[in-house]
Structures are given as structure tokens and as C-alpha cells.
Amino acid sequence: MSYFRKRPAIGFGLALCALAQCASAQAPLPKFLNKALAKFSAADFKAHVAYLADDRLQGRQPGTAGYQLAVDYVSGQLRKLDVQPAGENGTFRQKVRLRRAFSEPGGTLSSPGASYQSGQDFVFYPNPGQPTATLTAPVVFAGFGISAPELGYDDYAGLDAWGKIVVLTRLEPPHLAGNEKLYATDLLTVLQTAAQHGAVGVLLAATKAATPLPNLSKGLVSVLAPDSHVAVSRSYVSPQIQVVGAVSAGMLQRLFVGAATDTARTFAALRAGKAASQPLAGTLTATARSRYQEVESYNVVGKIAGSDPVLRDEYVVHSAHLDHLGIGAAVQGDSLYNGAHDNATGVASVLEIARAYARLKQKPRRSVLLVLTTGEELGLLGSAYFARFPTVPKSQIVADINTDMPTIIAPLLSVVALGAENSSLEAEVVNAATQLGLTVEADPEPAQNRFIRSDQYSFVTQGIPAVHLKYGNRTADGKNNLSEQVQKWRALYYHKPQDDMRGVFDFEAGRKYAQLNFLLGYQVAQNPQRPTWKPGNFFGRRFGNGE
Known part of the structure; x- marks a missing residue:
């Protein structure tokens, strides 16, 4: 199981x-x-x-x-x-x-005037469909990453995520329950939703300082389709999203510097079931490489x-x-x-x-x-x-x-x-x-x-x-x-x-x-x-x- x-x-x-x-x-x-x-x-x-x-x-x-x-x-x-x-x-x-993808050492993430430390501030998920990625893009925060207007909730409503890196939280949304919650918060759904709204990168943010970054040393495994493209993956939905990663709570605070609403008010709104999406200041540049083993x-x-x-x-x-x-x-x-x-x-x-x-x-x-x-x-x-x-x-x-x-x-x-x-x-x-x-x-x-x-x-x-x-x-x-x-x-x-x-x-x-x-x-x-x-x-x- x-x-x-x-x-x-x-x-x-x-x-x-x-x-x-x-x-x-x-x-x-x-x-x-x-x-x-x-x-x-x-x-x-x-x-x-x-x-x-x-x-x-x-x-x-x-x-x-x-x-x-x-x-x-x-x-x-x-x-x-x-x-x-x-x-x-x-x-x-x-x-x-089966293709097991590993993130190669040396991945970088930076913003103008600041660089972040791999393994401490961020980790990149290996990309099973793209061995190299270099990306510079504006950043937006999109809450839980849920777009379900039929359920009365949409983190992407009024948010321009096209061509941007989307920062998301993995908190449990209080306004959804049952099957709707199971589906909407599944990581694959979250990534697919980001892609549908034009995102080119996704960063999953911790909200507590004690939350460790994922240990991806064993890599992630995907399945290749008969045409050799990635058919099933937990970290890849399309070539459009070039970088998927996780960032620490400390880095999340740094990304919110200069934003219209700080993290305290943002997460209070989210816990109350209210969307709190917004643009974040500046841009991020990411470089990542992946290597593969296939069986x-x-x-x-x-x-x-x-x-x-x-x-x-x-x-x-x-x-x-x-x-x-x-x-x-x-x-x-x-x-x-x-x-x-x-x-x-x-x-x-x-x-x-x-x-x-x-x-x-x-x-x-x-x-x-x-x-x-x-x-x-x-x-x-x-x-x-x-x-x-x-x-x-x-x-x-x-x-x-x-x-x-x-x-x-x-x-x-x-x-x-x-x-x-x-x-x-x-x-x-x-x-x-x-x-x-x-x-x-x-x-x-x-x-x-x-x-x-x-x-x-x-x-x-x-x-x-x-x-x-x-x-x-x-x-x-x-x-x-x-x-x-x-x-x-x-x-x-x-x-x-x-x-x-x-x-x-x-x-x-x-x-x-x-x-x-x-x-x-x-x-x-x-x-x-x-x-x-x-x-x-x-x-x-x-x-x-x-x-």
C-alpha cells in the first residue's frame, strides 16, 4: 500500500x-x-x-x-x-x-540581489521529461492552488499566472470536504491546475519553520508511454511547467517581502476559507538538471x-x-x-x-x-x-x-x-x-x-x-x-x-x-x-x- x-x-x-x-x-x-x-x-x-x-x-x-x-x-x-x-x-x-529521475547537484534559485541555498531554502523535484531547465519569471502566490468555481472557490480568480512561477501552500483547505477535497488537493491536480492557468514553474511552500524540505535523494519514478513521452508522473504534467520545487517557510517569508499583504494576513484569510492570491515582488531565476535511470x-x-x-x-x-x-x-x-x-x-x-x-x-x-x-x-x-x-x-x-x-x-x-x-x-x-x-x-x-x-x-x-x-x-x-x-x-x-x-x-x-x-x-x-x-x-x- x-x-x-x-x-x-x-x-x-x-x-x-x-x-x-x-x-x-x-x-x-x-x-x-x-x-x-x-x-x-x-x-x-x-x-x-x-x-x-x-x-x-x-x-x-x-x-x-x-x-x-x-x-x-x-x-x-x-x-x-x-x-x-x-x-x-x-x-x-x-x-x-519506468524512469527514475534524480535532481543533479548544482541547481540554483535566485532573485535580483539574493540567492538561495539548495537543500536549506529549496529543493527541486527531478523533471522526468526535461533533463535541463533554465527559467526566469515573475512570481505569484496562488493559495492552495485550487480552481473550483463550481464549488464556490477559486485561487486563480483575478490572478494572472500566465508565464509565471506560482507559489502554493499545502495547507488543508477548510472550505472543501469529502471527494472534492481529496481530488482538489492531490498534488497531480494542483500541478495540472497550475498548468491550465499558464504557470511555467510551481513552488510548494512550507508554512512552519520546523517543516523539513522533502528528501528526494532516491529520485522520483514515472512511467513512459509507448511513444516514450512521460505518461504518468507525480511531479510532471507538461513541458510547460519546467520547474517544480519545494521552499522552506523562511524562504516563503523572503518571497513575500514587498507584497501587498504579508503572510500572517494571507494565511489567516486562507484558514477562513477565503482566497488570498496576489502577485509577489520581483522575479526568480531557476536552473535545474535531472538525470535518469530506466528499467x-x-x-x-x-x-x-x-x-x-x-x-x-x-x-x-x-x-x-x-x-x-x-x-x-x-x-x-x-x-x-x-x-x-x-x-x-x-x-x-x-x-x-x-x-x-x-x-x-x-x-x-x-x-x-x-x-x-x-x-x-x-x-x-x-x-x-x-x-x-x-x-x-x-x-x-x-x-x-x-x-x-x-x-x-x-x-x-x-x-x-x-x-x-x-x-x-x-x-x-x-x-x-x-x-x-x-x-x-x-x-x-x-x-x-x-x-x-x-x-x-x-x-x-x-x-x-x-x-x-x-x-x-x-x-x-x-x-x-x-x-x-x-x-x-x-x-x-x-x-x-x-x-x-x-x-x-x-x-x-x-x-x-x-x-x-x-x-x-x-x-x-x-x-x-x-x-x-x-x-x-x-x-x-x-x-x-x-x-
């Missing part, structure tokens, strides 16, 4: 309770589905996790031999199940070209053909990321990041789902795609590439059901369905959960912002409804504090070498989690109505032509 994005999340409301009451009277499952569910195996689930988290795979970092072992393993498992290859050129693979990695894609002569040309995706962090800084003497929970358990779920579909004599109406992605830990890159350049017609993908680190450390009694509230998938989730005796709850950790931090969000931004099932809060002892247990687990294991097979697991919970995802996917694949965005839903309006 990637921590690349972090914003407040939203949870479910009373709608799920109402849906659960309706689902309580649902008809029992047909015998063939009950038979398929009964064949899910905790032992098989564990075996997949054990292989993928083995030291031989060296943490499954994209572009390494260890990641290739993971690709070969999941491809082999799908082949044994007679799953059809759905990658490129008749294979299970979709090539994903090839792969998504793995398999298909189970549907049974309906028409609907078989539509697809329900079961996704999970195959990569992890490789070898890194030692923790308690161990530097190999095995990624057992994150995300060998998710991959195991998809493989067990594939086995269940393969055993069905009568397949669901729609086809099912099994997609194991690369580069999730680098910023959702493999899923973003697949969602943008799928190996089937994009318009025919009806839903994504993503599986990322279900955190199976205790019996699974309830679930949180991240993102389901945006679409008709909400009712499908409640129906499937009720069939398995599970309840659906509101997100117990909304501040973790989990909906836009995993691969399902890549599908959402391409207009495809998506859901990501996580653990709920119910516990067998009635204390209903599983989220507290997970937080303690996370402090010890998450993104650490200790996330290996010696950790805490409940593989029976993994079995039930895989059953739930299978049943959900089967329902969506069998339903003659394709999933729809809810009327007025923000993501539906923004990406899916929703009303």
Missing part, C-alpha cells in the same frame, strides 16, 4: 445501514456458488504469501530479478488454472517502462471469458499490486523488505479468486480480468498505466475491485468498502458481505485517506467505478477495536523488513477475505446492469460523465 498520497478520507454514512437492512432479506446463494466458496483454502492462500514473501524474491522491487520471479510465479499460477493470457502479444505481461517492469494480466455472447466483451477487474520495496535501510539488523502483508496477501487473494472462477462450470456473464500491477509503491504507477492503456478496450471495463493489504491479523467479521459509496457498487458490497455474515462499516481511520492511496484510484480517474475492501472494526471479544490493533501492528511492521512470514497472520481471515472479493466480483460480472456512478457524485461528474 502506497503512502505517496495523504489527505483526509471520507467514510460511509447511514446509507449502508439502510442497504444492510434490505440485504438481510436476500435470497440464499445458489448451490454452485456455495460450493465454489467452500473450496477456498487458507492453506493455499498461505502458500502464495510464503512464496511471494520469500527472501529469494528480494522484496519484489520493480526491475529486479526478484520482481521477475514474482511475475513468473503469478503467470505460472494463472496458466495452471487455464486462465487466458490478456497481456501483450499473447502473453500474461504488459510492459511498463522495464511488467503488469500481469489474465482473463476468464464470460458466458454471455454480448456481455463477455465487458470486463470486471480484480487487481492487486505485485511489487514491494526491495532492499533498503536496515531496521533491527534486517534490510530486506519482504512485503508479506503488503501486498503478498492481496496477490494471494487474486490468485485464489482466479482458482474459484476457473472451477465454475458456468462462468458469469461478463469476463473477468486478473491484473497484478507493478510500481504501486512508487506512486500507483503500474495501475495508472494499465488504466490509461489497458489491454482491452477501456470503455468495456465496468469496475475495479482492488485488493491491497487486507491486514489479516484477526478474524474477519466486518469490512470497510473504500470508494463504494460513489457508485452502485455500494449495494453489491453489502449484498456480498451479508451473504458471508459480515457487516459493512464506516471507515474507522478516515485520516489515513486510504481511498486515493491505492490502485483503485487509478481506475476512478479513468471514469471506472472502483472499490477497495479493508478490515472493519469488529472483534470476536466484542471490544470492536480492531483498528487500534491494526495501528499498533502498522507501527511495528508496515513498510518495514519485519513484514515477513514471521509476523502475525490469520490465514482463515485471508480465506474469507478472498471469498468476499470473489463473490463481489461475481455479482458485478453477472449483473446485466453495469455499475453506475451515483447521481451527482463528484468523481462521476469529474471523470465518468456522471450527472
Whole structure:
């Protein structure tokens, strides 16, 4: 699970309770589905996790031999199940070209009569599409960098940002909430908005002296399109924006010298939900250089053909990321990041789902795609590439059901369905959960912002409804504090070498989690109505032509 994005999340409301009451009277499952569910195996689930988290795979970092072992393993498992290859050129693979960009030493930033110190006053993000950049331009301050007049707020209203360097704050805007806030404050959206208003550079400003500048020593990774241009990046949206960087709170104060409004009044206005954009005095000159390392990695894609002569040309995706962090800084003497929970358990779920579909004599109406992605830990890159350049017609993908680190450390009694509230998938989730005796709850950790931090969000931004099932809060002892247990687990294991097979697991919970995802996917694949965005839903309006 990637921590690349972090914003407040939203949870479910009373709608799920109402849906659960309706689902309580649902008809029992047909015998063939009950038979398929009964064949899910905790032992098989564990075996997949054990292989993928083995030291031989060296943490499954994209572009390494260890990641290739993971690709070969999941491809082999799908082949044994007679799953059809759905990658490129008749294979299970979709090539994903990754470019890691580094900022070269010697970058400079200055204004007339003043120069600033790299690493102390500013840092430049590496530019994956332009190895050298030299820029002199006026400077403007554009608040949060949000332009959403339909929501009654626009930092760019009345501000001329054309041909200028835009300075922004990463404070949380108090006037937006929910999906609107998630989208508007995402860094990629902020950069795209700046580009739309003509900016040639963007500087992200700290507001507190204690806030450190980003550590970019490991570089940033982007994905190249088939034509070798940058297709997906977290720091690059177009050649127009030549420089993206971060500046300290101290440098921000210096940039405001001579401005019509000082920082105290400016940020007081922003905290009150009022735009406070303005020109800043003088110009800035920036010089930056980037260098690149490129590797090839792969998504793995398999298909189970549907049974309906028409609907078989539509697809329900079961996704999970195959990569992890490789070898890194030692923790308690161990530097190999095995990624057992994150995300060998998710991959195991998809493989067990594939086995269940393969055993069905009568397949669901729609086809099912099994997609194991690369580069999730680098910023959702493999899923973003697949969602943008799928190996089937994009318009025919009806839903994504993503599986990322279900955190199976205790019996699974309830679930949180991240993102389901945006679409008709909400009712499908409640129906499937009720069939398995599970309840659906509101997100117990909304501040973790989990909906836009995993691969399902890549599908959402391409207009495809998506859901990501996580653990709920119910516990067998009635204390209903599983989220507290997970937080303690996370402090010890998450993104650490200790996330290996010696950790805490409940593989029976993994079995039930895989059953739930299978049943959900089967329902969506069998339903003659394709999933729809809810009327007025923000993501539906923004990406899916929703009303």
C-alpha cells in the first residue's frame, strides 16, 4: 500500500445501514456458488504469501530479478488454472517502462540581489521529461492552488499566472470536504491546475519553520508511454511547467517581502476559507538538471471469458499490486523488505479468486480480468498505466475491485468498502458481505485517506467505478477495536523488513477475505446492469460523465 498520497478520507454514512437492512432479506446463494466458496483454502492462500514473501524474491522491487520471479510465479499460477493470457502479444505481461529521475547537484534559485541555498531554502523535484531547465519569471502566490468555481472557490480568480512561477501552500483547505477535497488537493491536480492557468514553474511552500524540505535523494519514478513521452508522473504534467520545487517557510517569508499583504494576513484569510492570491515582488531565476535511470517492469494480466455472447466483451477487474520495496535501510539488523502483508496477501487473494472462477462450470456473464500491477509503491504507477492503456478496450471495463493489504491479523467479521459509496457498487458490497455474515462499516481511520492511496484510484480517474475492501472494526471479544490493533501492528511492521512470514497472520481471515472479493466480483460480472456512478457524485461528474 502506497503512502505517496495523504489527505483526509471520507467514510460511509447511514446509507449502508439502510442497504444492510434490505440485504438481510436476500435470497440464499445458489448451490454452485456455495460450493465454489467452500473450496477456498487458507492453506493455499498461505502458500502464495510464503512464496511471494520469500527472501529469494528480494522484496519484489520493480526491475529486479526478484520482481521477475514474482511475475513468473503469478503467470505460472494463472496458466495452471487455464486462465487466458490478456497481456501483450499473447502473453500474461504488459510492459511498463519506468524512469527514475534524480535532481543533479548544482541547481540554483535566485532573485535580483539574493540567492538561495539548495537543500536549506529549496529543493527541486527531478523533471522526468526535461533533463535541463533554465527559467526566469515573475512570481505569484496562488493559495492552495485550487480552481473550483463550481464549488464556490477559486485561487486563480483575478490572478494572472500566465508565464509565471506560482507559489502554493499545502495547507488543508477548510472550505472543501469529502471527494472534492481529496481530488482538489492531490498534488497531480494542483500541478495540472497550475498548468491550465499558464504557470511555467510551481513552488510548494512550507508554512512552519520546523517543516523539513522533502528528501528526494532516491529520485522520483514515472512511467513512459509507448511513444516514450512521460505518461504518468507525480511531479510532471507538461513541458510547460519546467520547474517544480519545494521552499522552506523562511524562504516563503523572503518571497513575500514587498507584497501587498504579508503572510500572517494571507494565511489567516486562507484558514477562513477565503482566497488570498496576489502577485509577489520581483522575479526568480531557476536552473535545474535531472538525470535518469530506466528499467522495464511488467503488469500481469489474465482473463476468464464470460458466458454471455454480448456481455463477455465487458470486463470486471480484480487487481492487486505485485511489487514491494526491495532492499533498503536496515531496521533491527534486517534490510530486506519482504512485503508479506503488503501486498503478498492481496496477490494471494487474486490468485485464489482466479482458482474459484476457473472451477465454475458456468462462468458469469461478463469476463473477468486478473491484473497484478507493478510500481504501486512508487506512486500507483503500474495501475495508472494499465488504466490509461489497458489491454482491452477501456470503455468495456465496468469496475475495479482492488485488493491491497487486507491486514489479516484477526478474524474477519466486518469490512470497510473504500470508494463504494460513489457508485452502485455500494449495494453489491453489502449484498456480498451479508451473504458471508459480515457487516459493512464506516471507515474507522478516515485520516489515513486510504481511498486515493491505492490502485483503485487509478481506475476512478479513468471514469471506472472502483472499490477497495479493508478490515472493519469488529472483534470476536466484542471490544470492536480492531483498528487500534491494526495501528499498533502498522507501527511495528508496515513498510518495514519485519513484514515477513514471521509476523502475525490469520490465514482463515485471508480465506474469507478472498471469498468476499470473489463473490463481489461475481455479482458485478453477472449483473446485466453495469455499475453506475451515483447521481451527482463528484468523481462521476469529474471523470465518468456522471450527472
